[in-house]
Amino acid sequence: MSQQSRALYKTMLHLGKDYPGGYPYFRNKLKNAFMKNSALKDQKEIDSAIARGEFVIKELEALYMLRKYRALKKRYYEE
Amino acid sequence: MSLRILVGVKRVIDYAVKIRVKPDKSGVITEGVKHSMNPFDEIAIEEAVRMKEKKIAKEIVAFSCGPAQCQETLRTALAMGADRGIHVEVAGPQFDTLQPLHISKMLAQLAKDEQIDLIIVGKQAIDDDCNQTAQMTAALLDWPQATSASKIEAKDGSLQVVREIDGGLETIKVKLPTVVSADLRLNEPRYATLPNIMKAKKKPIKKLTPKDLGVDVSPRIEVVTVEEPPVRLAGAKVENVDMMVEKLKALGHA
Numbered sequence: 443m444s445q446q447s448r449a450l451y452k453t454m455l456h457l458g459k460d461y462p463g464g465y466p467y468f469r470n471k472l473k474n475a476f477m478k479n480s481a482l483k484d485q486k487e488i489d490s491a492i493a494r495g496e497f498v499i500k501e502l503e504a505l506y507m508l509r510k511y512r513a514l515k516k517r518y519y520e521e
Numbered sequence: 522m523s524l525r526i527l528v529g530v531k532r533v534i535d536y537a538v539k540i541r542v543k544p545d546k547s548g549v550i551t552e553g554v555k556h557s558m559n560p561f562d563e564i565a566i567e568e569a570v571r572m573k574e575k576k577i578a579k580e581i582v583a584f585s586c587g588p589a590q591c592q593e594t595l596r597t598a599l600a601m602g603a604d605r606g607i608h609v610e611v612a613g614p615q616f617d618t619l620q621p622l623h624i625s626k627m628l629a630q631l632a633k634d635e636q637i638d639l640i641i642v643g644k645q646a647i648d649d650d651c652n653q654t655a656q657m658t659a660a661l662l663d664w665p666q667a668t669s670a671s672k673i674e675a676k677d678g679s680l681q682v683v684r685e686i687d688g689g690l691e692t693i694k695v696k697l698p699t700v701v702s703a704d705l706r707l708n709e710p711r712y713a714t715l716p717n718i719m720k721a722k723k724k725p726i727k728k729l730t731p732k733d734l735g736v737d738v739s740p741r742i743e744v745v746t747v748e749e750p751p752v753r754l755a756g757a758k759v760e761n762v763d764m765m766v767e768k769l770k771a772l773g774h775a
Contacts, residue, residue, distance in 0.1 A: 449716070456715040462537070503712040513536055514560055514647075514705055 447488070450495045451476055457502050462509065522675055523579040524697070526569045527635065528603065529628055529642040529654065530562040530585050532594040536647055546746045548617065549648075558594045560710075561643025563601070565703040567710035568673060569641055570602030577675045580604050582635060586624055588612040592726060599721035600713035606726035607631065611738055618740035621649075623731070625657035630734040632662055632698070639680075640700045644669055655702035665695040668702040 451472070458468035479491050534540065535555040543550055558566075572578040583598035585591040586609040595606035609627055611619060628640060645652035652668075659666035667673075667682035671690070674681040684691045685704050695701075713721075731738045759765045 453715045456718075457712075499714070503714075506712060507709055510536060510560055511705070511709070517647075518705065 444488070446492060447476070450492055454495060454499060454502075457499060460506055461502070462505075522577045522678075524572065524577060524638040524675075525580045525582070525636060526572065526578050526639045526641060527582050527584060527628065527632060527637040528562070528565050528569050528598065529624065529640070530566060530583055530594050530598050531559040531643070531646050532556050532585060532587055532591050533559045533646055533648045536560055542747055542749050546748055548744060548747050556590065556594075558597050559643050559646045559648075561645060561647075561703055561705070563643075563710040564705070564707050565641040565643050566598050566601050566603060567708045568703055569639075570711075571708065572673075572675070573602065578639070582607060582631075582637070584609070584628065584631060586611055586619065586627060586731075587616055595726055596718060596721055597713045599724045599726075600717040601711055603724070605724055607729060608726055609729045609731055609734065611731060615738050615740070617744070618742055619738060620741055621651045621653035622657055622741065623736060623738050624654050625661055626736045627731065627734050628654070628658045629661040630736065632658075634734075638698045640664075640698075642700070642702050644702045644704050652702075655700050659700040662698075662700070664698050664700055666700045666702075667693060667695045669704040670701050671704050671706040673701065673707070 454472055455469065458472060459465050461468040482488050482491060533556065534549070534551060535557045538555055541550045542548075566581075566583065569578060569581045573581055581603040583595055583603040583606045585595050585598075585606070589610065589612070591608055591610075592606075595603075595608055599606055628642075631637065632640060640655075640658060642655050642658070644655070655668050656666055658664075667680065667684060669685045670682045671685045672683035676694075679694055679696045680699060680701070681692065681694050682701065684693060685706065757768070759768060
């Protein structure tokens with residue numbers, strides 16, 4: 443595993459700790475996703491896979507922010 | 522403007538966790554439960570970081586009071602953009618009876634020691650829901666306060682703050698130095714990703730005791746009992762209005 447993909451994996455693993463479906467579930471899915479792409483050799487394909495990973499990171503950050511905002515809004519502010 | 526901002530951050534049980542009361546009713550179960558930074562404090566840190574990015578602030582000091590694990594919360598604050606952290610260690614039973622007044626006294630002393638121009642804290646903590654710390658700190662320092670802030674603008678030596686109040690929005694102007702408490706809609710906090718947390722490990726965290734700040738943390742309250750809210754009783758369905766009235770009469774309500 444290259445330095446870049448290892449860093450991506452660690453970053454995503456850290457994000458998984460807040461995953462609503464649970465950390466074990468997330469870690470499983472993440473591991474499978476990376477294993478599927480482990481045989482990639484072409485740099486362009488690797489780059490696009492990493493870009494996809496970064497996209498997922500942004501999506502997760504947005505999910506977490508939205509969940510938190512909605513939960514707090516519901517708890518503290520009268521609808 | 523080149524402000525030095527002090528931000529108070531509290532380590533609380535994560536907002537998404539289902540709270541359980543201890544069987545002996547002495548408190549809430551915290552052992553092995555996921556903790557994170559109080560969401561309103563995340564908003565406070567975010568606002569300070571944005572002010573630094575806009576060159577309104579020059580330094581952000583994050584402060585947390587509690588057991589050793591508070592260092593994690595401070596690390597998150599540093600990862601979001603604070604420059605250095607201050608941890609006042611209070612553990613065990615003393616931590617359980619810690620109140621906003623104790624924290625306010627610490628914040629006030631730190632403001633003097635570190636030459637702070639602006640204190641930002643979260644509006645309230647999601648565990649005790651006190652909404653007192655900002656107000657008490659301002660009173661102790663004799664500084665103006667802008668609480669429940671949903672927008673802050675810096676304008677020549679003062680802040681223009683929009684506050685969320687019951688009737689709507691109120692815009693006030695407060696002279697610096699001042700205390701602000703962050704409300705939900707002030708901003709959307711950034712997520713502290715792993716690379717940022719790694720970089721933040723180089724930032725310093727100063728450890729202090731309450732005595733260093735001249736604050737007495739002996740308990741001012743005693744927790745008598747902690748109980749879960751009453752379980753919602755099951756409802757009963759009725760066929761029509763007449764049956765409803767009958768049921769109400771039977772229960773003694775009509």
